[in-house]
Amino acid sequence: MTTKPIVLVVEDEIPIRMDIVDQLEERWFTVFEAGIADEAIDIVIAYPKIGLLFTDIDMPGGMDGLKLANAVRDRWPPIKIILESVYRSVAESDMPAESRLFSKPYDADAVAKTMCQMMAPP
Numbered sequence: 001m002t003t004k005p006i007v008l009v010v011e012d013e014i015p016i017r018m019d020i021v022d023q024l025e026e027r028w029f030t031v032f033e034a035g036i037a038d039e040a041i042d043i044v045i046a047y048p049k050i051g052l053l054f055t056d057i058d059m060p061g062g063m064d065g066l067k068l069a070n071a072v073r074d075r076w077p078p079i080k081i082i083l084e085s086v087y088r089s090v091a092e093s094d095m096p097a098e099s100r101l102f103s104k105p106y107d108a109d110a111v112a113k114t115m116c117q118m119m120a121p122p
Contacts, residue, residue, distance in 0.1 A: 004028055004029055004030040005028075005029050005030070005051055005052065005115065005116070005119045006029070006030045006031075006032070006047070006049050006050050006051050006052075007024055007029050007030070007031050007032070007050070007051065007052045007053075007054055007115060008031075008032045008033070008034065008040060008043055008044065008047075008050045008052070008053050008054065008055075009021055009024070009031055009032070009033045009034070009054045009055075010033075010034045010035075010036075010037065010039075010040045010053065010054070010055035010056060010059070010065060010068065011033075011035070011055070011056045011059075012035050012036060012056060012059045012060055013056070014035070016056075016104075017033055017035070019108075020054070020108060020111070021033050023108040023112070024108070024111075024112060024115075027108075027112045029112070029115070032047060032050065036059060036060065036061045036063075037055075037059060037061055037062075037063035037064070037065065037067065037068040037071075038061065038062075038063065040053070040055070040068055040072075041068070041071070041072075044072060044076060044079070050079060051078075051079065051080060051119045052079060052080040052081070052082065052115055052118060052119055053068075053069065053072050053079055053080070053081045053082070054082045054084070054111070054115070055068055055069055055081070055082075055083060055084070056083075056084055056085065057083050057084065057085040057087075057090065058085055058086070058087050065083060065084075065085075066083065066090065066094065066095070069081045069083055069095070069096050069099060070096050072096075073096035073097065073099070080098070080099075080115075080118040080119055081095075081096050081098075081099035081100075082099065082100045082101075082102060082111065082114065082115065082118070083095065083099060083100070083101045083102070084101070084102045084103070084104055084106060085101070085103065085104065086103065086104035086105075089101075089103075098118075100114055100118070102114075
């Protein structure tokens with residue numbers, strides 16, 4: 001039996017989050033969602049089978065998406081990471097190892113394809 005890939009989407013802008021969650025669910029992903037980094041950490045702790053974190057970089061609160069991504073990489077190294085931002089470009093050296101960056105607006109098909117590639121068994 002094949003299980004759906006599990007993704008956590010972290011986006012503070014509700015319409016954008018709803019759109020990408022809907023599009024990923026249509027593409028056969030199981031999706032959890034959070035609006036801030038602290039909520040995302042709680043979800044990762046509660047659901048250890050999450051395989052990929054898709055997070056906006058520019059978020060309110062004490063931890064932005066880049067800090068969240070680095071914290072997830074340090075604590076849960078198997079989780080794949082995709083960052084997205086409309087405002088910031090990030091040096092590859094500042095991103096967690098093996099992560100990807102998409103600029104907003106992004107193509108949901110390209111995001112889903114990248115997720116599948118990143119989560120595919122070796």
